[in-house]
Amino acid sequence: MQLARKEEIFAKDGNKTYSLMAIVEGESLHVERGPENTVQTWPHLMVRELLLFLVVLLAILGVSLLFNAPLEEAANPLHSTNPAKAPWYFVGIQELVSYSAFLGGILVPAAIVVGLLLLPYLDRSPKGIGVWFSADRKLANTLFTVFVVAMVVLIFIGQFLRGPNWIIRWPW
Amino acid sequence: MNDATYSVKDAIKQLPTNIKQSFTRREAGTAEQEQAATVFGNLFLHLHPVRVHANALRPSYTMGLGLISFFLFLILVVSGILVMFYYTPSTELAYRNMKDLEFAVSFGIVLRNIHRWSAHAMVAMVFLHMCRVFYTGAYKAPREFNWVIGVCLLLVTLFLSFTGYLLPWDQLAFWAVTVGSNIASYMPWIGDKIRFLMLGGNEVGQMALLRFYVMHVALLPLVAVVLVGVHFWRIRKDGGLSRPTEE
Amino acid sequence: MESGSSNVTALPLKAAGEAADENRRGFVKKFTLSALLLGIGGSVLQFGRFLKPNVLYEPSQTFKVGELSKFPYGSRTVIEGRGIEIVREKDGIHAVSLVCTHLGCLVKPVDNDSEIGYACPCHGSTFALKGEVLGGPAPKDLPWYEVYVDNSGTLVVDTSKVNQKRTKLVV
Numbered sequence: 001m002q003l004a005r006k007e008e009i010f011a012k013d014g015n016k017t018y019s020l021m022a023i024v025e026g027e028s029l030h031v032e033r034g035p036e037n038t039v040q041t042w043p044h045l046m047v048r049e050l051l052l053f054l055v056v057l058l059a060i061l062g063v064s065l066l067f068n069a070p071l072e073e074a075a076n077p078l079h080s081t082n083p084a085k086a087p088w089y090f091v092g093i094q095e096l097v098s099y100s101a102f103l104g105g106i107l108v109p110a111a112i113v114v115g116l117l118l119l120p121y122l123d124r125s126p127k128g129i130g131v132w133f134s135a136d137r138k139l140a141n142t143l144f145t146v147f148v149v150a151m152v153v154l155i156f157i158g159q160f161l162r163g164p165n166w167i168i169r170w171p172w
Numbered sequence: 173m174n175d176a177t178y179s180v181k182d183a184i185k186q187l188p189t190n191i192k193q194s195f196t197r198r199e200a201g202t203a204e205q206e207q208a209a210t211v212f213g214n215l216f217l218h219l220h221p222v223r224v225h226a227n228a229l230r231p232s233y234t235m236g237l238g239l240i241s242f243f244l245f246l247i248l249v250v251s252g253i254l255v256m257f258y259y260t261p262s263t264e265l266a267y268r269n270m271k272d273l274e275f276a277v278s279f280g281i282v283l284r285n286i287h288r289w290s291a292h293a294m295v296a297m298v299f300l301h302m303c304r305v306f307y308t309g310a311y312k313a314p315r316e317f318n319w320v321i322g323v324c325l326l327l328v329t330l331f332l333s334f335t336g337y338l339l340p341w342d343q344l345a346f347w348a349v350t351v352g353s354n355i356a357s358y359m360p361w362i363g364d365k366i367r368f369l370m371l372g373g374n375e376v377g378q379m380a381l382l383r384f385y386v387m388h389v390a391l392l393p394l395v396a397v398v399l400v401g402v403h404f405w406r407i408r409k410d411g412g413l414s415r416p417t418e419e
Numbered sequence: 420m421e422s423g424s425s426n427v428t429a430l431p432l433k434a435a436g437e438a439a440d441e442n443r444r445g446f447v448k449k450f451t452l453s454a455l456l457l458g459i460g461g462s463v464l465q466f467g468r469f470l471k472p473n474v475l476y477e478p479s480q481t482f483k484v485g486e487l488s489k490f491p492y493g494s495r496t497v498i499e500g501r502g503i504e505i506v507r508e509k510d511g512i513h514a515v516s517l518v519c520t521h522l523g524c525l526v527k528p529v530d531n532d533s534e535i536g537y538a539c540p541c542h543g544s545t546f547a548l549k550g551e552v553l554g555g556p557a558p559k560d561l562p563w564y565e566v567y568v569d570n571s572g573t574l575v576v577d578t579s580k581v582n583q584k585r586t587k588l589v590v
């Protein structure tokens with residue numbers, strides 16, 4: 001392995017000890033902005049974060065005042081609901097399970113989790129960091145989009161198109 | 173050593189200032205120093221560095237999705253603890269407790285709604301956050317391991333939501349969990365054992381409700397808090413949020 | 420630092436005794452580590468058994484379903500709450516599970532159909548009169564459970580024992 005060569009600006013003198021004595025104000029080439037284009041966390045970042053919190057809280061409060069969470073009849077082990085659905089985020093998996101239990105229940109979820117865990121170790125190219133939909137990563141973006149779209153489509157079918165007896169029907 | 177004179181009278185006069193100062197641990201400085209001290213002098217805020225790169229502030233970059241997930245988690249903790257005051261993990265009482273929340277407890281229904289809708293929203297937001305991290309290539313070196321922690325967080329979020337789903341003990345809950353636990357039993361060799369351990373028995377009953385409850389209110393939130401802590405700490409250690417290389 | 424040492428002529432760095440020393444240390448280290456791992460891992464695994472309940476407060480898996488006379492020839496009787504159906508035909512009695520082998524919903528007996536005996540409401544699996552899968556995602560046939568008549572003439576079903584051979588009880 002090759003190590004990056006470290007640039008020593010001030011070579012250390014082994015006979016001396018060093019410590020930071022003071023930070024002085026100075027003039028930098030960055031006028032009106034901090035070194036390396038940084039800004040003070042307080043207030044610039046914190047205020048935005050607090051604002052976002054307010055927005056989230058208000059949104060949730062608004063929805064909660066308008067719509068009630070579902071509560072059906074008390075659980076009854078003697079009567080299955082028709083159809084019986086898993087929570088929406090697992091409905092895509094359930095849709096696969098209704099084609100093949102092993103494929104949908106085990107193979108696909110395991111492949112998704114393992115794939116996600118290994119992703120950063122398989123895609124080692126440093127290109128395209130920090131840019132949305134970088135053109136350097138066409139293949140990766142396409143593959144991931146296929147995955148996302150597949151999930152969304154499966155969840156949509158399972159959640160909205162599957163009616164009683166798990167028959168495909170239009171939701172309206 | 174010169175003996176300063178301490179008088180009770182002075183102490184009372186300076187009471188507010190002294191209390192405030194002991195609380196904030198802050199001494200006067202320049203505006204920048206004080207702003208910096210606000211962040212590093214606070215246990216919770218010092219997860220942030222004192223200065224952040226301007227790119228981290230661009231709403232169009234992160235879309236705030238990770239932060240929204242975190243805020244939803246906070247809302248879930250608070251509303252969840254409140255709902256717990258009226259909830260018993262028993263097959264006889266759970267459903268009645270839900271009805272009580274709806275009809276007999278002041279703001280009970282609102283709190284239940286908040287808890288339920290935030291839970292759904294959190295699953296969606298965490299997923300979107302993952303998409304954002306992917307599409308901006310933010311999982312690449314040196315942030316690989318934070319992505320791994322993120323995947324664990326996604327799983328914990330899903331399990332939190334799933335275990336919570338059973339607690340109202342209504343038809344929706346019962347059959348969704350019956351179906352869900354049977355999906356797990358398709359695992360080769362150990363599937364049935366896992367289902368037995370998960371439900372604490374052969375069927376979705378009292379033991380299953382209790383197990384899901386313990387996971388939902390104690391174990392999984394604890395894991396989530398620890399993982400979120402590590403997730404945030406690593407963002408700092410990895411040099412702040414990802415950003416394009418500067419020209 | 421390390422990368423620069425390649426063109427330096429190698430000196431005998433370690434005396435023989437030192438190498439043996441290092442060997443021994445490596446062994447002690449490995450030994451300690453494996454002991455720790457074994458000890459901690461083993462106890463964790465053992466305590467894992469704590470999570471497996473030994474006593475279940477569920478209805479017993481062996482239960483009486485009633486006098487034989489309650490099941491006339493040609494009858495199919497659903498035992499509510501037990502997820503089974505008692506089928507009595509000319510050539511014997513059997514108990515078939517009503518728990519769908521797909522994801523555990525309760526299948527509904529279908530009346531007046533020469534082929535389909537049971538249909539699952541959840542994802543549409545169908546089973547023949549004897550419980551074999553006809554269609555849908557169910558991977559296995561509906562199992563039959565062991566049945567016997569006890570000394571008081573009552574029919575007993577044991578849902579912990581699957582009747583693999585699908586033999587009917589002749590009475």
Ligand code: HEM
Nearest residue numbers: 234236238239241242302310318319322323325326413414
């Ligand atoms: C409970 C769930 C989660 C919470 C609360 C959370 C929170 C956050 C927050 C607040 C940030 C800062 C940037 C932003 O707001 O986007 C962040 C960044 C990050 N998250 Fe998450 N996250 C969660 C789940 C995940 C998941 C599921 C993944 C991926 C599988 C992930 C991977 C990352 C990575 C790699 C970063 C660094 C991004 C960068 O440097 O640009 N996180 N997370």
Ligand code: FES
Nearest residue numbers: 519521522539542
């Ligand atoms: S549970 Fe019967 S078909 Fe899925």
